[in-house]
Amino acid sequence: MSKTAEKKAVSRSEMTKAQWTWKEIKRNKVAYLMVAPYMLVFTLFTVLPVVLSIVISFTDFNMLQMPNIVWLDNYVRLFLDDDIFLIAAKNTFIFAAIVGPASYIMSLMVAWFINELSPKIRAIVTLIFYAPSIAGQVYLVWGTLFSGDAYGWANAVLLELGIITEEIQFFQDADWVMPLCIVVAIWTSLGTSFLSFIAGLQGIDKAQFEAGAVDGIRNRWQELWYITLPNMKPQLMFGAVMSITNSFGFGAVVTALCGFPSVDYAAHTIVHHLEDYGSQRFEIGYSSTIAVVLFVVMVGANALIKKLLSKVGGS
Amino acid sequence: MAQKLRTRKHKVVLARSRGGDAGITFILVILGIFMFIPMYYVIIQSLKPLDELWMFPPRFYVSKPTFKNFKDLFTLMSGNLVPFSRYIFNTVFTSVAGTVGHLFFASLAAYAMAKIKFPGRKGMFKLVQTSLMFHKTVTAITCFILMSAMQIIDTYWAIIIPAWGSTLGLYLMKQFMESSVTDAVLESSRLDGASELRTFWTIAMPMVKPAWLTLIIYSFQDLWNAGASIYIHSEQLKSLNYAIQQITAGGIKRAGASAAATVVMMLVPISVFVISQSNIIETMGSSGMKD
Secondary structure, eight states, X not given: OOHHHHHHHHHHHHSOHHHHHHHHHHHTHHHHHHHHHHHHHHIIIIIHHHHHHHHHTTBOOOSSSOOOBOXXXXXXXXXXXXXXXXXXXHHHHHHHHHHXXXXXXXXXXXXXXXXXXXXXXXXXXXXXXXXXXXXXXXXXXXXXHTOSSTTSXXXXXXXXXXXXXXXXXXXXXXXXXXXXXXXXXXXXXOSHHHHHHHHHHHTSOHHHHHHHHHTTOOSHHHHIIIIIHHHTHHHHHHHHHHHHHHHHSOOHHHHHHHOSSXXXXXXXXXXXXXXXXXXXXXXXXXXXXXXXXXXXXXXHHHHHHHHHHTTGGGO | OOSOOOEETTEEOOOOOHHHHHHHHHHHHHHHHHHHHHHHHHHHHHHOOHHHHTOSSOOSSOSSOOSHHXXXXXHHHHTSSSOHHHHHHHHHHHHHHHHHHHHHHHHHHHHHHHHOOOTTHHHHHHHXXXXXXXOGGGGHHHHHHHHHHHTOTTSXXXXXXXHHTOHXXXXXXXXXXXXXXXXXXXXXXXXXXXXXXXXXXXXXXXXXXXXXXXXXXXXXXXXXXXXXXXXXXXXXXXXXXXHHHHHHTTOGGGHHHHHHHHHHHHHHHHHHHHHHHHHHHHHHTTOOOOO
């Protein structure tokens, strides 16, 4: 080995991690230039707002006066003094606990059911299930289907059958608001995760199923648990994230159908509470506190579900 | 294995019971009806003449279909304070500008994160992936404050710029590039002396066309369906969707026109999906999350 080469090797190993990183950074300048525009916008409109919310949540900022630091006062008020928030929190959890799993399981089951159909039929069924989630304001038709007068199909059918004698004011009745909103939410929720499951199922190597059949898989349920699900774990993870995020962030549909606030706050969620204080009362400090709590809940729920999902397939 | 394997044309036949098939078909039909009824309802309503709209008991079909509701919709549109073409322009302009910028910036960043090994790429991607875990409403109010500081409230920029940095697009593009652009091809292009930017544009981008299309569709759908926004106050900058909501808010007199409006608005994203379905599914094949 020549002397210079030996020297080089020594200096390479003597280079500290920081030095090496710095060299790599310089060598890859162009990569940083490539990510720069996206990361700038992403930081400005996604990262910075989260950080700023946390900071503002410790103040009494209201857009008019100089903000004062109030430390945990907002959090204390939220959990101890705000009855509406407690209603909103309860509704949000009921909502997420029903809509999240229901939409997830329905997406997975439908994707699985249609997996063995011919491509044309599969495309049509996919469209029927996926369309409500992309069709914009189409969920407003639930308002007319379940309208409070006898022209809504729901009331008309119930009246005809003699089950009721008087129209039900579905979206003005505290008992009906929540269940109906849950149904509408599930109806609009077969979105990205659904498509991801369809793709994941299509991507599984068919030979694995045949090998499974030879190895004694007896029915399609065993096949689902031992072969299909473990093979599409990454999609299951991604779908879970999309479903959870959507089920917690669901608010616009409730406002559109039930008005704001909904009757007796029966379908008031944390998202509504946040909008109420943020864009109507301009108590930015307090609304930031609500935002931070919602943020922690969403990210926490995601982390929890990821842990659970890692057990799928018994591996 | 001692058990008998049913075979057909020398291929192993998977365990499928008749009862299972029937059960699955049954559930699928029930769920399909549940999904389809509201869609069917709005289409039927949009085609009903006035006397059929207000008939008791309501009919589940149309006997004399008419396009009068669609005509009424356009009459109502032209009676607006702001010319209706302005709303259409607003939505089309923001949708196109937001989508083009997003496609370009997100692909560029996705390529670098997937295919160049530079320090910090994992951290950056992790950050983007984490942001999929919370909903946009969480940051709406602080975004508003930041945008007022940047003085872009009540301009098109308030809608367009955030769309450039939306996260799902980058996530899908990066995953797709990782799985379908092989390093060997890129390496040979680099050895030929092509710059990273050139390699990205001439080699990688043509290989990920399905992901482009998916990105375009997601971004376009988001912007197309955007209704009233807290970032826009001026009437002449508001979206088509907002304007249509105003028409449909006109109460029972406008039931027919409002159904027609919903049909018009939903036809655009649905037809776009029908055209691009196979590409989207292909992109979703690599959407999985690994950890």
